[in-house]
Amino acid sequence: MAHPSPSSGPGPARRRKVVFVGKKRAGDRDPRDGAAGAGAEAPRAERAAASPDVRWDARLWGTLIVLCGVLFLDGLDVSMVGVALPSISEDLDLTTSQLQWIVSGYVLGYGGLLLLGGRVADLLGRRRVLLAGLSVFTLASLVGGLVDDASLLVATRFVKGMAAAFTAPAALSIVTTTFAEGPSRNKALSIYTAFGASGFSSGLVLGGLMTEVGWRWTFLLPVPFAALILATAPRLIRKDAPRVGPRKRFDIPGALAATAGMLVLVRAVVQAPETGWGAPETVGSFVLAAALLALFVTIEQRTAEPLVRLGLLRSGHITRANLAAMATAGCYFGFQFVAMLFLQQELGWSPIETALAFLPAGLIVAFGSTRVGGLVDRFGTGKVIAVAFAAFAAGYALFLPIDTSPTYTVAILPTMLLIGAGFALGFPSTNMQATMGVGDSEQGIASGLVQTSFQVGGATVLAVVSAIVTSQGSVVDALQPALAVVTGVAALGLAVALGGVLGDRREPALATEG
Structure with a gap:
């Protein structure tokens, strides 16, 4: 019997089970135990159909496409609104704050409630939570395209973020419980994450086009997409399995502490560039967030049925995997922010020109992500993630010497190609590793958890880069310091990934049985 570690990938697709390699530590549980009595496990027939030894049937493909549509919609919405911000500001006469x-309202609702959304999906049913959250998301999109008041517009963005905090973990966990761990799940996650990248890339271009007609269309365009998903999802996604065993109690104290702590933390991060990192309000918010999260850990240690084991x-x-998620989102969104400011404000490029400059990266992610499952099967998640961060670091470093009269094919395109390769490799493999075992x-x-890490990492590095731009007074002066931070974050991600490849491998691993 072979016992490969997670970093070396699963063995051949034969009869498979989950084992622990090395000593089992306190608090760890055999991954097989998690399914027992959960009431959220996919039916056995469905999981058998998803086995890597069996070809997927039309129902499984339909389920995957619907779930991919949810992630596509999230990416589309986020990127379209980002492109439309200047037009929104001009039309509604908004202040910078x-x-x-x-943007921050969405991040606050999303990042603050992801842990709660993930656990609610486990306890109440993933299909049920997905459909409810998507209904709220659709309604908030419609209202956002009709309002004329800045406060109401921000409120709709917060509600959309809250809704996405429930739909995102529900959709991802439906994928991971429908497709068996190993090659089948890796293939499904590769396709799933490719749709997210396609949505983000499409949103950059569509946002530029829609803004030419009117910024409200960037809010209204997702509505028919969401309505189509709502119409087809109940037919294709299997109903949540009946609960087996005693009904689990919901950890209300833990949920309140975690949600409050994450809301305060995310708000402190997004407000810091405006209020100042050393301001009493900022410091006080970070202290309060730390206290609430420490309280959350204490509660989880003492409760029999915790929100997060x-x-x-x-x-x-x-x-x-969660550290990799923080570094991936942090370095990418930090780079995107400063690069878009540089291209539009300093070089005078239009939103559409800027979107097209980023398009090669999006295309690589959209088409390359679908092949990552095979690479993970062969080399393991750890090595693939390490290569992803090497590509990120090289790409950002190449952008450092850019001047104010760059040639696109020489000064910009190589960075976009490397970033695309990094995201295509890193995003799906990080999700695979975060749900492995x-x-x-x-x-x-x-x-x-992993989606919270993406949000917190992205918001934190974005806030640091934004503070650098504000303190320097001009994008040109801030460009190199900001890029140095982004490159450093990518290098830290590479160090963590290499540590996993070279270090302790005594983790839950897939094994083959001869």
């Missing part, structure tokens, strides 16, 4: 909160956080490969009953919270 109000304009920032159109702390054993998950003691798993090395899951911890590394986790029982079905905890796939929602594992999905919520």
Whole structure:
């Protein structure tokens, strides 16, 4: 019997089971235990159909496409609104702070409630939570395209972020519980993440086009997409399995502490560039967030049915996946922010020209992500993530010497190609590693954890880069310091990934049985 580690990838697609290699630590649980009595496990027939030894049927493909549509919609919405911000500011006469909160309101609702959304999906049913959240998302999109008041517009963005905090972990955990761990799930996650990248890339271009007609269309365009998903999802996604065993209690104190802590933390991060990192309000917010999160950990240690089982956080490969998620989102969104400002404000490029400059990266992610599952099967998630961060670091470093009269093919395109390669490799493999060896009953919270890491990492580095731009007074002066931060974050991600490849490998691993 072979016992490959997570970083070396699963063995051949034969009869497979999950084992622990090395000593089992306190708080860790055999991944097989998670399915027992959870009431959220995919039916056995469905999981058998998803086996890597069996070709997917039309129902499974339909389920995957619907879930891909949810992630496509998220990416489309976020990128379209970003392109439309200057037009929104001009039409509604918004201050810089109000304009920032159109983006930050979404991030606050999304990042603050992801842990709660993931656990609610585990306990109440992933299909049910997905459909409810998507309904709220659709309604908020419609209202956002009709309002004329800045406060109401920000409120709709916050509500959309809240809705996405429930749909995102629900959709991802439906994928991970429908397709068996190993080659089948890796292939499904590769396709799933490719749709997210396609949505983001499409949103950049469509946002530029829609803004020419009117910024309200950037809010209204997602409505028919969401309505189509709502119409087809109930037919294709299987109903949540009946609960087996006693009904689990919801950890209300833990949920309140975690949600409050994450809301305060995300708000502190997005407000810091405006209020100042050393301002009493900022420092006080960080102290309050730390206290609330410490309270959350204490509650989880003492409750029999916690919101987040702390054993998950003691798993090395899951911890590394969440750190990789923070670094991936942080370096990418920090780069995107400063690069878009440089291209539009300093070089005078239009929103459409800027979107087209980023398009090669999006195309690589859209088409390259679908092949990552095979690479993970062969080399393991750890090595693929390490190569992704090497590509990120090289790409950002190449952008450092850019001047105010660059040639696109020489000064910009190589960076976009490397960033695209990094994201195509890193995003799906990070999601795979974050849910590897986790029982079905905890796939929602594992999905919520990694998506929270993406949001917190992105918001934190974006806030640092924004503060650098503000302090320098001009984008040209801020460009190199900001890029140095972004490159450093990518280098840290590479160090963490290499540490996982070279270090302790005693984690839950897939094994083959001869």
